[in-house]
Amino acid sequence: MTIAAIVFLGLGVVFGVIGNLGVLILPDVYTRLQASSTASTTSVFSALVAAMLTVGWHPMTGKIAVIALFFFVTSPIAAHIIARYAWQREIVPWRRSFAERRQLREHHDD
Amino acid sequence: METVLTYAIWFFVGSALVSMVRVVIGPSVADRMTGLNMVSAQVLAVLVLIAVRDGRSTYLDVALVYDIFGFIGTLAMARYFGGRTT
């Protein structure tokens, strides 16, 4: 049980680092939201699962499960709301230039 | 286990601090809201981990209220910042 909790905490730490890195270095709002909504949600969810594994069968288990469920529902919706806000404010998504995209695609095909 | 939890708490606090950089420097309001969302999620993790470390089940009520109000704050910002004419 403890080992599993530590593994989940480690996953949470890894995804937290990556989420922060992504939010800091990616070029525009939508891509930053990608990093935030995917990596950061996974990180916090891992931490909650680790907490649940740590306490075992205890009155806290149900509360943490409800918190995890609530977080699982609200976090993507908050990301969606921010994305919709940006989209309705007509913030143009960042794109690679045509040449770079073609190069990338050729690289994919190799 | 307690030391591991303490290290995890420290990590998440530091991570929330790093997310605040995006809140401060973000060029547009949507960027800042992304940062706020991340800070609130990570502080939620810190609250739950503190509750587990101290073994107090009443701290979890705080975490749930925190979750609810982070969501409502983001929602209010997105709803009412959008309607303005710049």
Place this chain on the structure above:
Amino acid sequence: MTELLLAVILVVAVLAMRAGDLLTSVILVGVMSLVSCLLFLHLAAPDVALTEAAVGTGVGSVVLIWIVFKTQRRVDRGSDR
């Protein structure tokens, strides 16, 4: 940890005062309130933390948002949108 959180609260509050844009100020006040909720819980006062989370983060920022919504927007420095 207490000193760190206090320093963060202070820095964020100063940034919120000095921000050129009112929307930024509202968001920074929200962050400040989130961190102070964490501080109260760390000082073992779940009551105060609960009230702070409820009033400071939720209703307080909703009222602030209404106020900003009612004002004319004027941007000092070059932040867009």
Place this chain on the structure above:
Amino acid sequence: MQSVTRWNLVRIAVTTVYLWVGWVLFTWSVAPRTLALGLIHSSVVALLTYPVFVEHDEAARRSHVPRLQFLAVYLLLLVFQMYVASFRVLWQIVRGRINPGVVHFRTRLRSDIARVVLTNSITLTPGTITLLLDDDHLIVHWLDARTTHSRYAWTLVAQPFERLLKRIWV
């Protein structure tokens, strides 16, 4: 008894049961006093809010009684996909090789809650976030846009979820 009255009673009952399950899960105790208090509270809340919890025309039985076995499978799949997607986003961020694009497609799900769950799953999983959900039109921002063709994008992004969601909620 009028059929409208009967339908209202059913709505109240459905709301009460859902809220009570949430209460029991949250308090995590089977003490009779707590259970009774939860029943009272959830019926009070249900009396107040049944018009919003169950909409007047939301009458399909399947949208209130999901098939639990498929739901469990779906949740497991979702969590697994979430981790896989996070590793992919991690890889893309580290390599710096992103090719964002915006695609549009239509979903085939009928019920409200299934559409919302689909939107949530798309936002959570493989490098995609939903920008707009307008009835059955979805506009999706894709971190690694392999195509902009509507139907092909639907096959890649939404089909694996829709196949299960159609069984759970219609």
Place this chain on the structure above:
Amino acid sequence: MGRIVELLAIAVVALFLVTVLSPAGTGNATLRDTVVANGVHDTGAVNLVTAIYLGYRAYDTLGETIVLLLAVSGVMVLVKR
């Protein structure tokens, strides 16, 4: 000049917070000990903050509810115009 005064004010506030809020200083604890010893028995509330809020200081709470009432009526009068 203004910047220097501002920094000085912030430093003073930081010093105040660190010295006052540091958990080392406890001060006079007679009232706290009394409440901790008798609170549960007197008011029947395990949560001692509730014990003070609704048991020992219920009269104070009555005043707080008046404050909320006044706030609501003030907002309604101001906004309705």
Place this chain on the structure above:
Amino acid sequence: MRKTDILDVVARKLSPYMFLFGLYLVSFGDTSPGGGFQGGVVIASGIILLAMARGTGAAEALFPASRLTVLEVVGYVVFLAAGIVGVILGVGFLGDWFARGASVAARAATVGDTATATAAAAASAHRFVFLLNLIIGVKVAAGVSLICLTLFRET
């Protein structure tokens, strides 16, 4: 056929749970960090969520502003009445008048059965705190949601 809007669906399905959680905080205010005020604000947040997602009109269809106003004022009057009942029964303003348990407890204490006495006193006091918490919770919920509904009505 209605159109599907994600925020609308989420607000509909989530706000009853917020009301329930607020009631949980109110009714377990004596053992958990909650209490009347916090629970009331959480209940109000459910109404705010409804108002944000579906417009203030939809929120006021469920909770009309006139009824909330009445609830706010009546809450205050009931709180006052709960104090005055204590005066009438001779335990002082806002004293613990709940049930006859107090007098029973006093009589038991003279006999010497202190355990029963403290248990009875604690039980009645517990119920009194619960009552006060409930009144304050309803009042705060009405007040805070009324403030927010009034602010956001015209915008």
